[in-house]
Amino acid sequence: MRPVIQIEDLKKQYQIGDQEIMALRGVSLTIDEGDFVAIMGPSGSGKSSMMNVIGCLDKPTSGEFYLDGQPVSLAHDDELAVIRNQKIGFVFQNFNLLPRTTAVENVELPLLYGGASAKERRERAIKALISVGLAERLNNKPNELSGGQQQRVSIARALVNDPVILLADEPTGALDTKTSEEIMGIFQRLNDAGKTVILVTHEPDIAEYAKRIVRFRDGQIISNEVVQERRIAQAEEVRT
């Protein structure tokens, strides 16, 4: 298996006022292609900092980070923007869709910054929306969609550029149990198709949909183990 994420002795330090906070105290982690990893930990454990670094939204203070074989720790802002655009698909807890913008336009957004033609953008966005079961909701705006549907749009947006990793930050945090299971079903199906998925969550039930759980505490990894009794989402119910 080819590693898509290689992290060596990663440290992240924040300055809040005159206080220095060590959010990550030397973390090493490798995630292979096709893996499905849940990152867990209480708040303040460093899991959010870890996610920000993996998502190339923030730069580590020290340490090495290779994404898809490419060194990232020294890249500057615009290079990181390109990496986020090409290699990472984000799914957020609160969906983070643009308001007053239709589903298909939201999904097109990453392609807009990637420089695809208008026709290609539209085709790929529609394909991505169909793959998450939203063929009938292409031209609805976020406020016309349910929470589950909005999260599907956001997954479609994450997928549209065919990224190396899908990075989901509490993707079910704002959803009810049934919808959560549907969303996790989509992640499992995508993972079965070969997509590497990294899930940040504090809910043990949700983490059990992953293949592996990495636990953080006080800025360090305290455990990294394969899920013994993995939950399999019931065949996702496609509501459109």
Place this chain on the structure above:
Amino acid sequence: MSLIECVRVSFRSIRANGLRSVLTMLGIIIGVAAVIAMVAIGEGTSSSVASQINGLGSNLLIVSPGQATQGRVSLGAGSLNTLTMADAEAIAENDSVAGVAPSVNGRAQIVWGSNNYSSSLEGTTADFLQVRNAEVAQGRFFSNFEVTRQFNVAVVGTEVVSNLFKNATTNPIGQTVQINRVPFTIIGVLKSQGSSGMTNNDDRILIPITTAMSRLTGGKNVGTIYVSAASSDVMDKAQQDIRQTLRAKHNLRPQKEDDFRITSQSDILSTAQEVSSSMTALLSGIAAISLIVGGIGVMNIMLVSVTERTREIGIRKAIGAKRRDILRQFLIEAVTLSLIGGILGIAFGVGAALLISKLGSLSTSISLTPILYAFLTSSLVGVIFGVYPARKAAQLKPIDALRYE
């Protein structure tokens, strides 16, 4: 992100905050409209002044009496009565001079039957038509013979005819009227010329200057001598000739100052144009200040917009927008905002100018230059006042922006 996309996004956000955008644009609209209207009024005024001055006559030189001084204090133009008919005759002898029309002015009551009308009276000579660019519409002008023999004949303007003969269908030619109780025969009606500046050229009575001096105004002096130069090339020569003639005639020793003044049409024209152009500059300066105020309004609203849309900026950055993508998006939004304002302002300004010339007495002239200038300025205002908010947006860190509530 392509330019078209940026424009589309900015239109969407302008529409999403309709009222706010309109209020913001209002500053630009008022500024641009003011500039356009002011320049139109300024240019209209100066071109109408120019045409009025040109309408005075062709290659016209105006000789007026000098200023008297009393204890070194000037008493103003015309305070001396130094010009005479003999001066006018002497001026006419120069080759560079084509026509000489001395004139005396006054007001007169003209009576026909039971109708009466008060108008301005000008005594002049037969050269009047040529020197002052006038034409006779009906009848004829008085001849030099009639001038030397002090005939009681009058040529009147159309305004006088319509006021004196009212609804009567009488042919004014040949009618006997009383001008200041002296009987005169009307021999001609002037072609309508409209007004030049403050004077209405159609509201006047012309009689031979000799008659005017002896029977109406009294005195031997003429008020002003209007001279037309032989051609536009000899204007300067004519001016010199007149000066020499008059100095000799008035027996002025070399060190003495002229006791008369010669003004050429182009002098008047350039003075009038100077006045109107400094007026235009002043008005447009004031209008430009309102454009700057409008620009500050745009900046203000863009700063609000950046704060409001911090999360959107975060999302865009998270999924791959570079600094310059965000910069461009907000800059284009600011430019779009002020450009729409500019276009509306141009429309309002042109509309206002047309309305003013239709309703008021001011004439306006709309030219392309101020419109282009307003268009460029308003987009420049967008860029200048949009850069700071756009930079602020572009420099937001994605994690901070995403976390912003």
